[in-house]
Amino acid sequence: MTANEKKQLMITACKVRMGVIEGTHAAKAGHPGGSLSAADLFTYLYFKELNVDPQNPNMETRDRFVLSKGHTAPGLYSVLAQRGFFPESDLLTLRHIGSHLQGHPTLGKTPGIDMSTGSLGQGISTAAGMALAAKHTGNPCRVYTLLGDGEIQEGQPWEAMMFAHHYKLDNLCIIIDNNGLQIDGNIADVMSPYPIVDKLQAFGFEVAQIDGHSFEEMEAAFAKARETKGVPFAIVMKTVKGKGVSYMENNSDWHGKAPNDAEYEQAMAELKAQLAEVEAM
Numbered sequence: 124m125t126a127n128e129k130k131q132l133m134i135t136a137c138k139v140r141m142g143v144i145e146g147t148h149a150a151k152a153g154h155p156g157g158s159l160s161a162a163d164l165f166t167y168l169y170f171k172e173l174n175v176d177p178q179n180p181n182m183e184t185r186d187r188f189v190l191s192k193g194h195t196a197p198g199l200y201s202v203l204a205q206r207g208f209f210p211e212s213d214l215l216t217l218r219h220i221g222s223h224l225q226g227h228p229t230l231g232k233t234p235g236i237d238m239s240t241g242s243l244g245q246g247i248s249t250a251a252g253m254a255l256a257a258k259h260t261g262n263p264c265r266v267y268t269l270l271g272d273g274e275i276q277e278g279q280p281w282e283a284m285m286f287a288h289h290y291k292l293d294n295l296c297i298i299i300d301n302n303g304l305q306i307d308g309n310i311a312d313v314m315s316p317y318p319i320v321d322k323l324q325a326f327g328f329e330v331a332q333i334d335g336h337s338f339e340e341m342e343a344a345f346a347k348a349r350e351t352k353g354v355p356f357a358i359v360m361k362t363v364k365g366k367g368v369s370y371m372e373n374n375s376d377w378h379g380k381a382p383n384d385a386e387y388e389q390a391m392a393e394l395k396a397q398l399a400e401v402e403a404m
Contacts, residue, residue, distance in 0.1 A: 124342050128171075130404055132338050135205055136166040137398040140367045142201030144390045146217035146224070147381040153217060153226065156377040157271060158198030160302040160335070160362040165202040167341045168267065177207040180234045186264050187253050189238045191246025191280075192271035192300065193227040194379065200224050200233070208235040244279035246270070247297060251283045254295035254355075265349070269298045273305030276314040281326065287355040288327030295355045296348045297328075300335065302364035304375040319359050328357040335360030367394055 139162045147153035169175065173186040190199050197217060204211040209223075216222035223232045227241030237253075240246040250268035257264050270280060287295050299319060307313050316322070323330045329351045333340035341360075348356035364378070365371025368390045382390055 124339060129338055130401060132163075132166055132170060133401045133404075134398065135170055135202075136163050137367070137394055137401060138205055139166055139198065139201045141391065141394045141398070142204060142211065142214050143197045144368070144382060144387060144394065146197045146200065146214040148384075148387040149215040150218035151381050153197050153381050154194040154379045155197065155368075155381065156304070156364045156371055156375070156379075157192060157195040157300065157302065158201070159366045159368060159371065160364045161195055161198050161269060161300050162201075162366065163336050163338065163362075164269065164298060164300070164341065164360060165198050166205075167338055167345075169202045169206045171338075171342070172345050173267070174264070175206075175235070177235070180208060184262060184264055187237045187250070187266045189246045189250040189253070189266070189268040190228055190240050191250070191268050192243065192274050193240030193246060195269075195271075196224070196226065196228050199228060199236075203233070203235040206235070209233070243271070243274045244277040247280045248283040248286075250297070251287045251290075251292060251295060254287070254292040255290050257294055258290075258292070265294050265296065266292075267296045267298065269300060271305070272299055272301045272303065272310050272316055272319070273313070275299060275316045275319070276310070281322075284323070284326045284328065284355070291353050292355045293352050296345070296358065297355065298358045298360060300362055301359055302362045304364045304373070304378065306375065306378040308375050323357045323359070328355050330357045330359060332359045333361070335362035336366060367397065369393060 143158045228236045230239045254266040331344040371377040
């Protein structure tokens with residue numbers, strides 16, 4: 124990755140975070156914390172990793188992305204807008220009646236959405252099914268899915284992982300956003316999923332553990348995922364919930380509530396300052 128490529132990804136990630144704040148503030152609802160922790164991942168996927176075309180969102184050979192932790196739709200919508208799937212101004216319609224940007228991703232309503240998600244645990248099962256179907260039909264696409272670390276407290280993801288290993292789905296890459304917090308607090312206190320890496324390996328996955336805010340580490344992990352044959356691949360990324368907005372960082376209160384006017388102004392001021400700093404690099 125060149126220095127300029129990294130700079131452009133950092134600029135885009137700042138804009139994705141700003142879109143999260145814009146959307147949730149306009150909706151007076153939503154899930155900013157986990158959207159912000161995954162903003163760098165969303166940016167890397169849609170601007171570096173995925174084979175997608177905003178002008179042809181239903182391209183048969185496109186890579187598929189399933190947001191298993193569907194409540195973080197504000198982050199996904201923001202990056203789709205940045206990538207050109209729809210106008211950025213649409214973000215201000217988040218959760219409004221008649222908008223194509225509802226509280227959780229909806230297949231058939233929003234360009235770039237490959238699966239309706241929101242019931243936690245189910246997205247990874249769909250992704251595994253997509254990966255198996257692609258193998259049966261000879262489709263060269265890859266399938267990616269993002270789970271929350273609170274989500275993997277449920278049983279269905281582990282059934283899907285067992286399925287993925289059994290059918291040798293090396294075209295499947297699962298990513299776990301390990302920000303350590305869920306709506307009720309610290310995941311280790313609510314129902315600890317640790318040790319996550321050991322469990323994934325026990326289920327037959329090749330695993331990379333990375334800093335989820337490092338584009339260089341993402342690049343290396345996704346390259347390894349593409350090179351891995353015969354088994355599925357998992358990336359466990361350590362992140363900061365609410366990343367980029369000081370009062371939201373590492374604060375589970377911001378799992379599922381929107382900023383008020385004063386909080387919106389502070390968040391946008393902080394993100395604009397970060398953007399200016401990156402642009403000046």
